[in-house]
Amino acid sequence: MSTTELRPVDSYGYDEDWLEQRLAEYKALAIEELVRRVPTSLPRTTLRDLVLEYPLRPGKGLRPALCMSTCEAFGGRRDSALFSAAAIELYHNAFLVHDDIEDDSLLRRGLPTLHAQYGIPLAINAGDAMNVLTLRALLDNFNVVGVDRTQRIFEEIEWMVLKAVEGQSLELGWVRNAFWDLTEKDYFMMSLKKTGWYTCISPCRIGAIIGGAAPHQINPFNSFGYHLGIAFQIQDDILNLRGEQILYGKERAGDLWEGKRTVMLIHLLNNCNQKERRHLVSILNKRRVKKSASEVAWILDKMDQRGSILHAEEVARRFARRATEIMHTELCFIPESGAKALLRALVDYVVHRKL
């Protein structure tokens, strides 16, 4: 089977149009708030334009949707979570700006990465600016959700960002040390830290805090978000290999050019013979510019042969099923609502999405 073919894998447990409309709504709210928060007094061509570049490109808006709908699921008002959702979305974009430099990525959301456009120095600085702007949004929480919840949200954000830099340092360490003796568990641990917290767990926890959830009601989101986050990340990695650039917005198979550790790659490394593995590692250890298109195609081909991508799909669906189970068990105390239905639907969405 060709890796470029996109196919539905299960029957969907949600109405796709409804979900995409809801996602777009939450995203529009968060981005509008985010844009409002970028001071017009910033130097335009060397800072303000750069800060807004990624947020204004097309994106899914998963994080604001998780944050605001979790708040609503606990009976809170969507508006109460708006500043936090905007802060998380801005933080996410800041992380992407630095991540793209660190990985030397070429494309982001269908256009050149920020450092490709403006050079590394201005891009690093823009990422720093984005980080500090999240602080302003979180400080404004004092007036919206009170001292106690503002303080708790800050604690969540601090933990979230710390996990992200820890995860990033693990992954960059693997790259720097040309380390390939990895198991899936290593990947799960890195992925939980690097993206799991800030993509899923923390947005849900912060939404729950704002919605008025008690601490014991918040903790199940750790497991829910962990499973959702891994499912999301694996699907992201699959789309990177499969997706048409025009749809997915990143360089096709950019992850292989960058030598990114994924479930598929770990599966292949552990399911090929010694000679193939040596060849594979020798390609992977080359810098981007030293790799050839035929070498990248060879890896993709081997992944197809060994069922690495099918395996990754299965793992992603397993994690998504577990997230759904948690919603039906540990989180069943949350009363039924449109917001809860959205949270449930998002689980299916992350493994079925095409971009």
Place this chain on the structure above:
Amino acid sequence: MSTTELRPVDSYGYDEDWLEQRLAEYKALAIEELVRRVPTSLPRTTLRDLVLEYPLRPGKGLRPALCMSTCEAFGGRRDSALFSAAAIELYHNAFLVHDDIEDDSLLRRGLPTLHAQYGIPLAINAGDAMNVLTLRALLDNFNVVGVDRTQRIFEEIEWMVLKAVEGQSLELGWVRNAFWDLTEKDYFMMSLKKTGWYTCISPCRIGAIIGGAAPHQINPFNSFGYHLGIAFQIQDDILNLRGEQILYGKERAGDLWEGKRTVMLIHLLNNCNQKERRHLVSILNKRRVKKSASEVAWILDKMDQRGSILHAEEVARRFARRATEIMHTELCFIPESGAKALLRALVDYVVHRKL
């Protein structure tokens, strides 16, 4: 006169040994607190070692001294300002890590820059980690100085960091656009933003808040810190040209290799003939690796001939004198104490220091 000769310029208004001992005390406190706050759970070789690298190198500790002594000058306890002083010191080091990448600097405090040692990706990420660790220190303020002051300190920090990234974007924009039509006013404005706030104004303001100062008692520190900060920065730039590498800890004349805009350079640009200016700009616009030692020496020589360094010294002393005046006028309401004497002495120190 040779630019390498270090000479005392005025009679000192303070006891040098006493001042250096006090600075060392404040620094030791802040660094001890900072180190305590770097979790031992962080991945060691890819993150923790990097986070601690700059803070553990020799440094002056000006920022913690300003923060804690201002707190004491208002009758506060030094300990109450410790978390904030550690946060500011850590923030300063985070800024240096990213700044060194942005400027492609080779040395920092006598040793290779972080990215020269660990590569750009891990160094960017370490800077991000340092930034988030400041958040933890500021959150712990809730338990030490209460909700109101903690909130006000956060507001100060947000402003401080925003100014720094604004200033940095201005300077990087000048580099990117090969822009040399600068006046001293442009330099003062950039320097106020890039380093003035976080080096002088904000440490003093935060110390004053913790010490219990009223808002109208805090505002004179804006002008005090502005003048102190510019004096400090100009002296820093002079030392870069003059200092022996072993003493100063940066590459000798590294600023000329990097093409950094300074008061001396702006003076020279505006005080040479057209032919010299064309030659000067052509050297400055070359990337570091394309410049030759004789070209850099030519610039240094011209600066001597045209009195650019003497001029910069005069400007630094003018700013220092103004800071002293403010201490004697707008800040004269602060009762005499060892802490106040230290603040006064620091003004002389910044323009007389040799490293």
